[in-house]
Amino acid sequence: MHHKVCFTDPTMGTSAAKYLAEKYADAKTALFYNSGDTYGSGVADAFARQAKASKLDIVDTETFKDDSVTCFTNQLTRAMRKIKIEGLTGELTWNDEGQVEKPATAYVIQDGKYIAA
Structure with a gap:
């Protein structure tokens, strides 16, 4: 044996x-x-x-x-779906294709004042 x-x-x-x-x-x-x-x-x-x-x-x-x-695309995509990043424009998450679900918003600040998003 x-x-x-x-x-x-x-x-x-x-x-x-x-x-x-x-x-x-x-x-x-x-x-x-x-x-x-x-x-x-x-x-x-x-x-x-x-x-x-x-x-x-x-x-x-x-x-x-x-x-x-x-x-390792499938594994990476599944992992990305579990990551959430808190930022100035809110929370970023990813979809099943690995793309950002909510694109970041650009803020325009001039002379220290908010102008537009």
Whole structure:
């Protein structure tokens, strides 16, 4: 009887989360990983644990199941739908095509006074 044993290196995921927390503490983060691979899943799990401990804002987790995947449009679009940005003109969100749902409004300010939008 043969058993397959896979070891993962959680330090890679932990280190990545610590780096992001240090350099991009206020950023919104999406976690993408290969769920069909034990190593990738282990690194992603370690990243998620450290991200939580470091108070990173993970807005979405997306997976793919094959290392040959080269297009991540679907995953990126799903992740973007979960990001909301508060700005001067209100909240920006994205639609299913990855386009901004509410375009930003330009304000005209002259000599410190609001003139038009």
